[in-house]
Amino acid sequence: MSSDHSHLWPGVPLALGSAVLFGASTPLSKLLLGTIDPWLLAGMLYLGAGIGLAIVHRARALVGLDGVEAPLARTDIPWLIAVILFGGVVGPLLLMFGLLQTTAASGSLLLNLEGLATMAIAWLVFRENVDRRLLLGAAAILCGAVLLSWNGAGLSLDRGSLLIAGACLTWGIDNNLTRKLSSADPVQIAMIKGLAAGTTNLVLALSLGASLPPFGLTAGAALVGFLGVGISLVFFMLGLRHLGTARTGAYFSLAPFIGALLSIALFRDAVTPQFLSAGLLMAFGLWLHLAERHDHEHSHEALEHDHTHIHDEHHTHSHDGPVNEPHSHWHRHEPMRHKHPHYPDLHHRHSHR
Template sequence: MILARRFKHGATGQQTAHNRFPLHAVPWLAGAIAAGGVAGPALLMLGLNTTPAATGSLLLNLEGVFTALIAWIVFRENVDLQVFLGMAAIVAGGVALSWQPGAAGLPPGTLLLVGACACWAVDNNLTRKVSTHDAMFIACIKGLVAGSVNVALALTLGARWPNLSSVALAMLTGFAGYGVSLVLFVVALRNLGTARTGAYFSVAPLFGVTLSWLLWPELPPLLFWVAAALMTLGVWLHIRERHEHPHTHEPLEHTHRHRHDAHHQHEHDFAWDGEEPHTHAHHHAHHHAPITHAHAHFPDIHHRHTH
């Protein structure tokens, strides 16, 4: 991811001096790494030692639920009945997809898996606080810190290094599943808010089952089609959402890729070549009065107001 970020900046000629990660955001990122990068995976591994895979798959659906609840209750992200029902349908689809009749009840590792889901939910909500900044940088730092800590923890507990080919395959999988995926997740947090991003992320198992079906052709079971229908319904309910009311944009300082649209009317304190979109730290209401207007919007970085 570091190499990809260097290549991106070299190809686009971005001026990274205007794209530094601010000190005031470090505690939020540190909390996200500790909760989701270190504690979450550790609890998952410990929990799976005493929990059947079927039960574990079911419990992992709790991440989306916990993410939405924290976003709605703690961070006061707006929610209406349609969004709530959409979230419920997506979670129900995940349960249907991972349901295995006759699976064990609640083994000892259950609470550890629930704890892992809670950690990832905290991670998602804390990452939302820094989603205004460079998503690739956030992914790099989370990967470096969490990966180093977890590898050190594994070696301390007696794990041995696998062979080189296994390491290479694991790194390739990690680059896609934890690197690129995290970058896209952060950008989604920036534009959609936490609960909706968590809901869409919860459809991931559907892609996994579909891919395995394509690689190893067999007729999917009935529950697959039930899950697909529920998840499609949930996403459709979210997509048709139209949240619109008069709102005021207060002063806000952040860094993200933007155009000079209605939410980005500012001047530059550095030489600008006129290229858009571009990235630099910018302070809303530095050069104009707070904006009050009405339009359809999500709880993105510009619309985190109370109702």
């Protein structure tokens, strides 16, 4: 934490990596919807994420890395159930049915509303610090989303757009609840979420008459789910750990641009002046978020918790013998006061006047 730019690493690259992976999954899901039932596809994507991360979880244990992250605690279970319901079951269903009724490019850009929902809930409900730059960036993103849905006489929010907006709201709730779990093992959490949500939607879809597609399409859906849902979610949770909810959601706003660009390439969606203007507004909002610098003198209260860490200026405790870094164990932070650039991460959730 001593470098002037250390507050950007690794949270910002992780959040942006999550955005790229999730953004690419939207048009690829649209492509798969031509042959796979939307409810079934929602289940296959999350089940693919869960199975893929289960393999990662097992491989990590085999090479001796299973002690790096803090395991889930019993008190985490209610939060985990909530994020599975909102983010793993309801959100994907709304997105799949919404994509059926709108273009892939428009659907991708409308996903910017997830970042706004995430930020609004973090600010208004959980009282996370949000400054004027973040609010201005959010306003630019919202204007871009409104412009995208303008038909010349008024807003044209068809059923598909409303369903995608509903998915963004459920994921905004999910992202804020996931912050409660951000100190625990992200691979374990994303694995459980994928297996539980994927199995639920898959069973429901099959019971309602859906049929499994050929093996090639099944494998393709599983791969899209592993990268675009599973790995993306792991990166997002790590971003939450370092950046807090509002800022991780802001950086995640890159996802729709990736999805829209890939949609244009895959489906030859028209590049209209309206589309370009909306994209520029959203890009300006994202730039405002990226250019933020939060630096002031602040106090740390005494704190005890368990999470993966290295011995930096926030972790000065001693060990009886040599240890590998990073590592995870229950430890105590003594009170301290200092000044450096920071985000509202695990150790900087202080209040602001």
